Amino acid sequence: MDGNMIVKCRSYLIEKLFKTAPFYTFDEEKAALFDTITKTIERGECEDILVVDTTCSLINSMVNRVLEKIRSLEEYDGNYEIIQLDGIFLNDDNEAFKIIAECLSIDCTDMEVSGSFAEKVTFAVQSLLTAGETTKSLIFIINQFERFCLHENQTLIYNLFDIVYYKKAPICVVGVTNDHECIKKFGKRTLSRFSNKIINLRPSNVFETNKHALKSLLSISGTQFNQIFKNEWNKNIEDLCSSQPVIDIIKKISKKPIYEETLRDIVHIILCNIEEESPHITSRTIEDVVKQFHHLTIEDLLADLSLTHLCLIVAIYHHTMIYNSNRFNFKMIYDRYSKASRKFRTLPQMGLEKAEKSFEYLKKDFLSPVQFEHTFLKEYDLYCLTVDVREVKSYINSEIEIPDEIKISFQADAAREKRFIQFPPKTNVVMTMSLLKLLPTETILNTLTEVDVLFPVPIHPYHDVHPRKKREIERNIVYTGLKDAYER
Amino acid sequence: MKSVMKKFPGREQQIKLIWKLIPENNNERVYSSFINLFGPSGTGKTAIIRHVLHLKKKRFIFINCYECCNLRQLCTKILRDLFKKNEEYFGRINSVLDFVTCLRKAGPLSLRINFIVLKNCEYLGTSVFELFMYLQKFLQCEGWNFCIIFIIDQFVNTLVKGYSYTLHFPQYKKEQLHDILLLKRPNYPQELYYSFLQAFLPSVYHSERNLNILIRLVDFLFPIYKEPVDQGKFLMNDVSNLFRNIRPYLQGSITDVFLLRNRFISDNCEKVTNSLDLPYTTKYLLLAAYLASFIPSKYDRKFFCKKSFKKKQKKFSASTPHAEITSLVAPKSFPIDRLLAIYFAIIHEHSNVSANLLSQLTSLVELKLVVVAGNTQENLTNPKYKCVAQTSLIDTVAK
Incomplete structure (x- = not known):
């Protein structure tokens, strides 16, 4: 294929990508919303409606399209005023009121003095009604509606709903949110004024629409390309879209709540990957691009670490395995690391300071603090691992680049983990070698040379006991403590 | 592109x-x-x-x-x-x-x-x-x-x-690092630099992969590597001898660069922090606070009680192994009575609780070596404290 043609084709497709109409049309819902708004404009009725839009699109959102349609109709010109509020920018209701006042061109400096917030809002609305000869309808479009529920007493939305409820003025309140449970956040007062009209935008037939959209976005038409190139390209795309791997990918995408804009972004990146040398889009490229849109995997993160960091990660793994708890502080981890490095001399050596700095680095990506009380010293602060230990294990075992000594130390302690016995709470354990002598030879415990006991160490202060009694105690302990462990 | x-x-x-x-x-x-x-x-x-x-x-x-x-x-x-x-x-x-x-x-x-x-x-x-x-x-x-x-x-x-x-942007692989470091070549003969990288990278790569640190290491080590060639001791292609020359500097310099410190400055700093000039009795008070926070109270009797058969000589030596076990967890808080009891056990002179002693405790709190634990208003009658001094500091004070 011609290289020049490919470049032209790519820029054409990118242009097309951002000009095509949205794939999810929501015709019924659009008509309903249009009806509600026009009712207010034409007949001066009061309406409130909540649009739950889970597609998270903003640029091509349904509400915007409805507004564009209304703006284009000349018969309504001058009969209405649209006020748009965005929850994400507004921290409290006074700021929102400032915007409303600005839109209605009311001098809000006088307002500061008089009355409560409710009076302010009604006054603002009323003043507009009485000011001109013809009354105007007000349309409030409130984006990120759920954020207004967090404001103090939900004053603004309550007052707006209140105006609608008692039909004080011809306004239409359209709340747009992408939170399913927005209504649950309403207070009792607000809920009593809300008319419970909700439009739920749930895309139906996601898989088919996505598939169709992908195909139409990638295929070319128009006169600027010659017929042979066009046919070849379109056939290629058709084959691609009907092939099994691509269908699998689309199915996978459709299961998750990603719509419209994400799909456009995906197509955009796919188009960016087209080159003069390799003009064909393959299922492999699509797969790679889609993968990058999801979370980065733990393998990616672990691959970026140097060996010193990995040593600490392995130490954390051992700690969680041995003590069966996922809480640790720096001291414990360093202790475990230095034990391992004494055993395996080839492990990378690091001093306390270096280990501390490596630990700081790990904190940002892998650890999250668990805090009960202020410890004042950072090496005693407790943390837990945010990634799954098993994934770390599988990564370390499978990666080729990791040197053998780490793998061996990893496996060595992992093997010991099987022999670990957890004693029931409040069991007295004597940590002497005489314990081994007392045991029958064929038990699993006869190879036990080191006992790791649950933290903190429950030591029986047997020093204080008379030597004659010591023997008895030891015998007792073996029967009470270890017998249970055998039977299990 | x-x-x-x-x-x-x-x-x-x-x-x-x-x-x-x-x-x-x-x-x-x-x-x-x-x-x-x-x-x-x-x-x-x-x-x-x-x-x-x-x-x-x-x-x-x-x-x-x-x-x-x-x-x-x-x-x-x-x-x-x-x-x-x-x-x-x-x-x-x-x-x-x-x-x-x-x-x-x-x-x-x-x-x-x-x-x-x-x-x-x-x-x-x-x-x-x-x-x-x-x-x-x-x-x-x-x-x-x-x-x-x-x-x-x-x-x-x-x-x-x-x-x-x-x-x-994943971390660079070994070959890529090699290419990048070659690009950043200082004004030296290429052959020498190339052979240096060949020997240097494999020895460092495992412990350090950050490019910034590696560049600093090269800046530090390459002049040392080059020195014998300039003096005419070794030939340019005698890699093993040349590399043996820089080996003693290698491990230390990695740690130094990693910690972003200068060896001469940090030595002085350590001296300053470690020679914390405290009065004689205050030092003992600090030690007592440290022991109180890291040794469980059930061992108090064993270590500090005068009636037990092994008394004063044992307390420091005995406290170390246990301190190792307990110092893995954060320091515990202790009431002031216990602190004073331990203080009187470890100090050789006999003295009474005086305003002087309590003021020294306050000065320790001001120095942030000891902090008040818990709600201060609740504990007016029996305040609790915690020792937050570093172990290294305690070691030097104890000497």
Whole structure:
């Protein structure tokens, strides 16, 4: 294929990508919303409606399209005023009121003095009604509606709903949110004024629409390309879209709540990957691009670490395995690391300071603090691992680049983990070698040379006991403590 | 594009994509809403994006979020850079709303800059990050033509969550590091430098992969490596002898560079901190506080009681193994009575509780070696304390 043609084709497709109409049309819902708004404009009725839009699109959102349609109709010109509020920018209701006042061109400096917030809002609305000869309808479009529920007493939305409820003025309140449970956040007062009209935008037939959209976005038409190139390209795309791997990918995408804009972004990146040398889009490229849109995997993160960091990660793994708890502080981890490095001399050596700095680095990506009380010293602060230990294990075992000594130390302690016995709470354990002598030879415990006991160490202060009694105690302990462990 | 790839080896894939995402013409619309670049520090994110934007002759502003401690400062900085006007021109920016109104007042056509590069975005926090993503889309709705490029060093799960495209810059492989270090060659004969890298990289690579640290190491070690050649002791291709020459410096210098410290300065610092000049009795009080926080109270009787058969000689030696066990967890709090009891057990002279002694305890609290634990108002009658001094400090004091 011609290289020049490919470049032209790519820029054409990118242009097309951002000009095509949205794939999810929501015709019924659009008509309903249009009806509600026009009712207010034409007949001066009061309406409130909540649009739950889970597609998270903003640029091509349904509400915007409805507004564009209304703006284009000349018969309504001058009969209405649209006020748009965005929850994400507004921290409290006074700021929102400032915007409303600005839109209605009311001098809000006088307002500061008089009355409560409710009076302010009604006054603002009323003043507009009485000011001109013809009354105007007000349309409030409130984006990120759920954020207004967090404001103090939900004053603004309550007052707006209140105006609608008692039909004080011809306004239409359209709340747009992408939170399913927005209504649950309403207070009792607000809920009593809300008319419970909700439009739920749930895309139906996601898989088919996505598939169709992908195909139409990638295929070319128009006169600027010659017929042979066009046919070849379109056939290629058709084959691609009907092939099994691509269908699998689309199915996978459709299961998750990603719509419209994400799909456009995906197509955009796919188009960016087209080159003069390799003009064909393959299922492999699509797969790679889609993968990058999801979370980065733990393998990616672990691959970026140097060996010193990995040593600490392995130490954390051992700690969680041995003590069966996922809480640790720096001291414990360093202790475990230095034990391992004494055993395996080839492990990378690091001093306390270096280990501390490596630990700081790990904190940002892998650890999250668990805090009960202020410890004042950072090496005693407790943390837990945010990634799954098993994934770390599988990564370390499978990666080729990791040197053998780490793998061996990893496996060595992992093997010991099987022999670990957890004693029931409040069991007295004597940590002497005489314990081994007392045991029958064929038990699993006869190879036990080191006992790791649950933290903190429950030591029986047997020093204080008379030597004659010591023997008895030891015998007792073996029967009470270890017998249970055998039977299990 | 080829020149950029030559300048940044090992980053071909990323450069290719960035090159295509940024449009050729200045007036052309930027299609992608935002670009996320993620990778550990020292993988060329900032350098590449700057270089590409320069080559494409884009006007952009570059902001390091590390410098802006709150949203207000960030917004003011962006506005100031965008319009090249003084702060008085915009008035005080208190919230995002003011920021948006300022932008709106100026109008989308007044904008001559299409790209905003935000570095170190992890310092912004999740909510601000989300806000900027929304702002970007919101302004695009209104016909603004600009793109925010986020550069993220550390993986923050919530930041990257929003189903946006994240371009991952993985850490360099060994061969790539070799290529990059070759590019940064100082003015020395190439052969010598090449052989140095051949020997140097494999020995360092496992413990250190960060490019910045490696460059500093090379700057430090290469002159030492070169010295015998200049003096004529060894030949240029006698790698094993030359490398043996720098081996003693290797491990120490890695640690030094990693900790960003100068050996001479840090030695002095340590001397200053360790020679903490405390009065004789205060030292004992500090030791008593340390012992009280790290030794469980049930051993008190054994270690400090005068009636037990092994008394004073044992207390320090005996306390060490137990201190090792218990010092893995945070220091415990202790009541003042116990502190005084231990103090009188370890000090040789016999003295009484005096105002002098209590004032010394207060001075320890002021020095932040001991802190008051728990609610101070509740514990007026029997206050509790905690020792937060470093173990190394205690060691020197005990000597």
